[in-house]
Amino acid sequence: MSTLAHTMMTAARSTDSGLAGPGGLDRYPYAEAPAVDRVGAPAWETAEPELGRVGRRATGNRGRGLHGQLVQQLGQMIVSGDLGADRPLVPEEIGQRFEVSRTVVRESLRVLEAKGLVSARPNVGTRVRPVSDWNLLDPDIIEWRAFGPQRDNQRRELSELRWTIEPLAARLAAGHGRPDVQQRLSDMVEIMAHAMGQGDALTYSRADAEFHSLLIQVASNRMLEHLWGIVSSALQVSGGPVTGCDRPNDASLSHHGRIVDALAAGDGTAAETAMRQLLAVHPEVERVVPAPREH
Numbered sequence: 176m177s178t179l180a181h182t183m184m185t186a187a188r189s190t191d192s193g194l195a196g197p198g199g200l201d202r203y204p205y206a207e208a209p210a211v212d213r214v215g216a217p218a219w220e221t222a223e224p225e226l227g228r229v230g231r232r233a234t235g236n237r238g239r240g241l242h243g244q245l246v247q248q249l250g251q252m253i254v255s256g257d258l259g260a261d262r263p264l265v266p267e268e269i270g271q272r273f274e275v276s277r278t279v280v281r282e283s284l285r286v287l288e289a290k291g292l293v294s295a296r297p298n299v300g301t302r303v304r305p306v307s308d309w310n311l312l313d314p315d316i317i318e319w320r321a322f323g324p325q326r327d328n329q330r331r332e333l334s335e336l337r338w339t340i341e342p343l344a345a346r347l348a349a350g351h352g353r354p355d356v357q358q359r360l361s362d363m364v365e366i367m368a369h370a371m372g373q374g375d376a377l378t379y380s381r382a383d384a385e386f387h388s389l390l391i392q393v394a395s396n397r398m399l400e401h402l403w404g405i406v407s408s409a410l411q412v413s414g415g416p417v418t419g420c421d422r423p424n425d426a427s428l429s430h431h432g433r434i435v436d437a438l439a440a441g442d443g444t445a446a447e448t449a450m451r452q453l454l455a456v457h458p459e460v461e462r463v464v465p466a467p468r469e470h
Contacts, residue, residue: 241275241279245269245273245275245279245283246286247315249264249269249283249287253287254292254316254323255319255324258303260305261303263301264300264301266280266301284301292316312405314409317408317409317412321409322412333409336406338454340403340406341403341450342447342450343394344390344391344396344399344450345438345447345449345450346447348393348443348446349438349441349442349445351394351395356392357435357439360435363385363386363431364382364431364435367383367386367423367428371423379423386431388403391403422456430453431453434453
């Protein structure tokens with residue numbers, strides 16, 4: 176076993192936590208909504224206890240204080256559907272409900288606007304925008320969807336996105352032979368095999384994540400790298416879609432090995448096919464994505 180493989184396995188065993196947890200994964204002046212738009216009781220009247228009180232007990236969500244907590248709370252309510260499309264958001268009502276200042280409300284709404292969740296227009300006010308306008312690749316929106324009623328859709332869409340990114344990356348990587356990366360990929364497969372034999376899920380997961388990250392990098396496509404960074408973070412948050420990488424078994428390990436062999440031979444077609452077969456190891460995946468293509 177190589178020095179890199181041994182070091183990685185030792186580091187993984189020294190960690191007493193489980194698999195990697197959720198990753199850590201902000202404007203436009205708004206006008207207040209006219210009073211005539213205030214139909215019914217605000218959705219936040221049934222929300223959790225006042226945000227301001229929560230904020231005074233802690234330093235704030237992800238270190239952003241009351242502003243970050245309000246963004247989190249309103250964002251979750253919009254993404255979950257508690258605040259439906261075209262719903263007016265009245266700053267005074269938000270401030271009173273969550274016991275925060277007008278400045279905090281204003282800045283929070285600007286952040287949500289940057290994410291495509293709300294729009295602010297003169298003489299109209301701030302309103303919730305439809306899903307088609309949301310920035311679905313925004314890390315916060317991915318997280319809110321992953322923990323909300325759209326969790327299943329989020330997982331399916333992530334799986335479909337992987338099917339778009341990774342087979343292409345495997346094909347491209349075959350044209351960029353680099354002995355150092357080739358050796359690291361081989362090391363990761365070796366680590367995965369040893370970890371599977373030992374029932375070490377943590378080490379297997381880390382080696383698998385490193386394998387896929389290396390593959391994207393060696394493809395030498397910056398846009399694919401950017402998309403993979405988003406997908407990788409989202410997978411940690413959502414628990415990941417069902418693919419051949421989620422449940423270690425002999426078939427999964429074999430396909431990883433075939434990818435490495437195809438890259439070493441410079442065979443892009445074989446690398447792409449092996450990646451598609453890896454992602455479809457489990458039967459239930461075929462209901463989400465097409466079967467592997469043979470070339």
